[in-house]
Amino acid sequence: MRKKLAACGASITMLRGIRLEFEWPQGAAGVEKLREWLTTRTTTRIPLIIIDSLTRFRVPPSERGNAFTEDYNTVKILADLCKEFPGLCIVILHHTTKAVPEDPVASISGTYGLSAAAENYLILLKQGDEFRLHAGGRLWEGERE
Secondary structure, three states, X not given: OHHHHHHOOOOOOOOOOOOOOOOOOOHHHHHHHHXXXXXXXXXXXXXXXXXXXXXXXXXXXXXXXXXXXXXHHHHHHHHHHHHHOOOXXXXXXXXXXOOOOOOHHHHEOOOOHHHXXXXXXXXXXXXXXXXXXXXXXOOOOOOEO
């Protein structure tokens, strides 16, 4: 990772305050570890947490579970953590389907439970050689492209 960051022109000074983790517990155990880290921090700066990717973070779905509920609860525990720590921003990277439906939210891989639990979402869609960014969620007055 250091070689990749150096290749991008990132210096040690630029990376000050950035913490990278390559192993992290999944699901509720992962959220609890985040909570512990957030409560023991000595800096007052509001952190940005990026989870790459949701598939690696979430616990595997159960065979008998309801897919919508499991998707919703996966994102909800992270959204609840943001409410617990005002100003905290968690960005969850996730995949889209290969199909480009008329409704960009339908391109999120999984059920609508993922977007329902999120405060906001950004969906980057590729159509031919062009990219389109779709934004929506609770804090938007209307969806934007």
